[in-house]
Amino acid sequence: MKIEFHPIGTIHTPYKKKAPFQPKSNDKGTFYLEIQEKYLTGLQGLEKFRYIYVLFFLDRIIHKENINIAHPPLGGDIKVGVFASRSPHRPNPIGLSIVKLKKIEGNRIYTSGLDAFDNTPILDIKPYINDLDSKKDANYGWIKFKNLDDKEHFMLHIKGLPH
Amino acid sequence: MKIEFHPIGTIHTPYKKKAPFQPKSNDKGTFYLEIQEKYLTGLQGLEKFRYIYVLFFLDRIIHKENINIAHPPLGGDIKVGVFASRSPHRPNPIGLSIVKLKKIEGNRIYTSGLDAFDNTPILDIKPYINDLDSKKDANYGWIKFKNLDDKEHFMLHIKGLPH
Numbered sequence: 001m002k003i004e005f006h007p008i009g010t011i012h013t014p015y016k017k018k019a020p021f022q023p024k025s026n027d028k029g030t031f032y033l034e035i036q037e038k039y040l041t042g043l044q045g046l047e048k049f050r051y052i053y054v055l056f057f058l059d060r061i062i063h064k065e066n067i068n069i070a071h072p073p074l075g076g077d078i079k080v081g082v083f084a085s086r087s088p089h090r091p092n093p094i095g096l097s098i099v100k101l102k103k104i105e106g107n108r109i110y111t112s113g114l115d116a117f118d119n120t121p122i123l124d125i126k127p128y129i130n131d132l133d134s135k136k137d138a139n140y141g142w143i144k145f146k147n148l149d150d151k152e153h154f155m156l157h158i159k160g161l162p163h
Numbered sequence: 164m165k166i167e168f169h170p171i172g173t174i175h176t177p178y179k180k181k182a183p184f185q186p187k188s189n190d191k192g193t194f195y196l197e198i199q200e201k202y203l204t205g206l207q208g209l210e211k212f213r214y215i216y217v218l219f220f221l222d223r224i225i226h227k228e229n230i231n232i233a234h235p236p237l238g239g240d241i242k243v244g245v246f247a248s249r250s251p252h253r254p255n256p257i258g259l260s261i262v263k264l265k266k267i268e269g270n271r272i273y274t275s276g277l278d279a280f281d282n283t284p285i286l287d288i289k290p291y292i293n294d295l296d297s298k299k300d301a302n303y304g305w306i307k308f309k310n311l312d313d314k315e316h317f318m319l320h321i322k323g324l325p326h
Contacts, residue, residue: 001284003220005166005255039254042231044244049304055218055257057166068205081207083288091202092168092286094218096259098298121164123255125246130301131318135261138293141212155294 007121008042009035009107011056015117031099033109033122040107047104051128054114057121058093067091080142095120098128170284171205172198172270174219178280194262196272196285203270210267214291217277220284221256230254243305258283261291 014029033054035043046052070085072078082090100112109125128134145151177192196217198206209215233248235241245253263275272288291297308314 001170003168003170003284003286005168005257007164007166008254039231039246042244042246042254044232044242045247045305046244048302049247050300050302051298053259055255055259068202069207079207081205081209083202083205084208084212084290086289086292090287091171091205092218094168094257094287096216096218096289098296121166123166124253124257126249126259127247127304128298128301129249129306130298130303133261134297134299134301135214135291135293136297136299137213138291138297139211139213140293141290142208143292 005057005123007036007057008039008124009033009122011054011114011116011118011120011122013114013116013118013120017117031111031114033111033125035107035109035122035125037107043104043107043109046109046125046127047101049101049127049129051098052101052109052111053124053126053128054095054097054099054111054116054122055124055126056095056097056116057123058088058090058095058116059121060117061088061093064089078142084142094123168220168286170199170220171202171287172196172285174217174277174279174281174283174285176277176279176281176283180280194274194277196274196288198270198272198285198288200270206267206270206272209272209288209290210264212264212290212292214261215264215272215274216287216289216291217258217260217262217274217279217285218287218289219258219260219279220286221251221253221258222284223280224251224256227252241305247305257286 012032068082069079070082070087072085097114099114102110175195231245232242233245233250235248262277265273
C-alpha cells in the first residue's frame with residue numbers, strides 16, 4: 001500500500017546545510033511558512049492560535065542501514081528505538097514541530113524558530129489547542145536527568161537559550 | 164512533487180463506521196496499534212513514555228468540494244480555515260492524536276481511546292515529551308467559551324466523560 005501526499009507550501013529558515021535538533025525559541029533569523037495560493041482560504045482563523053503544529057516532509061534524509069535504531073543527541077551513548085525518538089531518520093520521514101505563531105501576512109505565516117532546512121516541503125498545519133494538546137502529566141520517558149542542573153540544561157537546550 | 168509513504172502498522176479500535184472527533188480517555192473497548200514485524204526493534208524504549216503521538220492516514224475521507232473550509236463540531240455555525248481546524252478533510256489527510264500508552268506486548272501497543280476507524284494505516288509514532296510538547300501557555304484560538312460551564316463542557320467532551 002502506497003500513500004501519496006503533496007506539499008501545501010514550503011518552510012523558510014536560515015538553515016541551508018545544518019539544522020538544530022528541536023525548535024529553538026530564540027533562533028536568530030526569519031522563519032516563515034509560505035503557503036500555496038490555492039490553500040490561502042484554509043488559513044482563516046489560524047491567526048487566533050498562539051501555537052501551531054507544522055508537519056513537514058524530511059526531504060534531506062540520507063540512507064541509514066538500520067532505520068529502527070536511533071542515537072538521540074541528548075542521550076549520550078544510549079540507543080533507542082526510532083519510534084521512541086524524534087530522530088529525522090524514520091520509516092516515514094515526517095517532521096512534527098510545535099512553533100509560536102507570530103503573524104500571518106498574505107500567504108506567509110511567520111513563526112518562532114523551526115528545526116527544518118530551508119525549502120522543506122510542508123504537509124500540514126494544525127492548531128495546537130490548550131488542554132487537548134498540553135498534557136501536563138506527560139513524562140520524559142527514557143531521558144534521564146542526573147541532577148537538577150542536568151534538567152535545567154535540557155530546558156535551556158529546548159528553549160535554545162545560551163548555555 | 165509527490166511524496167510517498169507506506170504504513171508501518173494498523174490502528175485497531177471498536178469504530179467500524181463512526182469515530183469520535185477527538186480521543187476520549189474513557190472510551191470503552193480495546194485500542195491498540197499493531198506494528199509490522201520488521202519495525203519491532205523500533206519500539207525499544209517507547210514503553211517508558213506516558214503519552215505518545217500517533218500519526219495516521221485518514222483513509223476513509225470522502226470527497227469535499229471546498230477542502231479549505233471546515234465546520235468544526237464544537238464551533239456551532241462557525242466556519243474556519245481547514246488549517247485552523249482539526250477536521251479530517253484536509254489537503255493531506257494526516258491524523259494526529261496524543262494517546263496514553265498503557266502497555267506494549269510484542270508488536271501491539273495498547274493505548275487509551277483513539278479517534279480513528281478500525282484498520283486505519285499508521286504513518287508514524289513519536290514520543291510526547293514533557294516541556295518540549297506540553298505548552299502550558301497555549302490558548303484556544305477561535306474556540307469561544309460563553310461561560311465557565313461552557314469551558315467545563317469542552318473539557319468533558321475532550322476527556323470523553325459523560326455530560
